[in-house]
Amino acid sequence: MAGAGEVLCLFDVDGTLTAARQKVTSDMAEFLQNLRKKVKVGVVGGSDFEKIKEQLGDDVVEKFDFVFPENGLVAYKDGKFLSRQSIHAHLGEDLLQEIINYCLAYIAKLKLPKKRGTFVEFRNGMLNVSPIGRNCTQEERIEFYELDKSLRMCMGTMTTTYTSGYSHFLFCSMRRPRLALQPALHTGGQISFDVFPNGWDKTYCLGILEKEAFSQIYFFGDKTMPKEHFRDKFVADLRKEFDGKGLTFSIGGQISFDVFPNGWDKTYCLGILEKEAFSQIYFFGDKTMPHKPEVVPWLRNGAYSTANIR
Numbered sequence: 516m517a518g519a520g521e522v523l524c525l526f527d528v529d530g531t532l533t534a535a536r537q538k539v540t541s542d543m544a545e546f547l548q549n550l551r552k553k554v555k556v557g558v559v560g561g562s563d564f565e566k567i568k569e570q571l572g573d574d575v576v577e578k579f580d581f582v583f584p585e586n587g588l589v590a591y592k593d594g595k596f597l598s599r600q601s602i603h604a605h606l607g608e609d610l611l612q613e614i615i616n617y618c619l620a621y622i623a624k625l626k627l628p629k630k631r632g633t634f635v636e637f638r639n640g641m642l643n644v645s646p647i648g649r650n651c652t653q654e655e656r657i658e659f660y661e662l663d664k665s666l667r668m669c670m671g672t673m674t675t676t677y678t679s680g681y682s683h684f685l686f687c688s689m690r691r692p693r694l695a696l697q698p699a700l701h702t703g704g705q706i707s708f709d710v711f712p713n714g715w716d717k718t719y720c721l722g723i724l725e726k727e728a729f730s731q732i733y734f735f736g737d738k739t740m741p742k743e744h745f746r747d748k749f750v751a752d753l754r755k756e757f758d759g760k761g762l763t764f765s766i767g768g769q770i771s772f773d774v775f776p777n778g779w780d781k782t783y784c785l786g787i788l789e790k791e792a793f794s795q796i797y798f799f800g801d802k803t804m805p806h807k808p809e810v811v812p813w814l815r816n817g818a819y820s821t822a823n824i825r
């Protein structure tokens with residue numbers, strides 16, 4: 516256990532201590548060893564232990580007080596192995612198989628321009644799910660990515676985090692309280708997404724560090740700033756400023772947003788029609804369905820039907 520009042524400086528690896536997937540420079544390595552004379556120093560990376568050794572050296576566990584490959588699913592302390600966790604041990608075979616079966620059944624019903632192999636890849640800390648299959652060629656990958664992206668464009672800004680079309684539908688229909696989903700960053704998010712238990716990100720290792728008595732833990736990473744969506748923030752500020760004034764702010768398109776009085780959407784004309792004595796009015800439009808991600812591509816693009824899934 517760390518002495519009471521000790522400080523830990525914890526560093527992300529890729530993009531922080533090293534360029535993505537590259538080896539640490541000698542300057543950085545020296546700086547870290549100097550820092551270690553003053554405080555405890557730990558590293559946490561998303562990659563596995565082998566990859567972290569390639570980047571930080573074979574003696575990485577001796578050079579740092581804590582080493583957390585796979586975000587801490589594997590942990591080393593003071594040069595010794597400490598613990599290991601896996602998605603299989605955590606979720607159990609039943610739930611794991613339920614998720615895999617769900618993904619495979621979902622993908623089985625998708626009609627895509629190309630389908631290849633390895634639709635669900637099992638890894639220690641996650642499942643990686645790909646509608647086209649990870650065995651696709653680079654050309655097929657790009658073809659899928661472009662199609663997937665165009666579907667997402669059709670859907671507009673359904674979510675603030677980046678998710679792509681096909682992956683997104685599967686994604687949305689899979690939401691479960693214990694699971695987190697995110698695009699697979701290691702592949703640029705082009706053809707797959709990851710499924711893993713909630714909290715199994717870089718913060719996972721903090722659970723392990725709780726047992727230590729550090730007075731403070733400083734985390735250094737290249738992605739620690741909250742993502743600032745300029746338009747979202749702008750609109751949120753406007754809503755606050757003009758609260759109660761009966762205005763709607765609607766983000767649409769790529770570069771702008773609209774401001775208009777409440778109710779000035781397609782229903783506006785109904786006010787005019789009220790004076791007429793119609794017994795019934797039938798409205799026909801392309802966006803009349805309640806928001807249901809998995810039917811959207813069917814409505815917009817009959818060639819790639821994912822309707823009736825679930």
Ligand SMILES: [Mg+2]
Nearest residue numbers: 527529530737
């Ligand atoms: Mg990083």
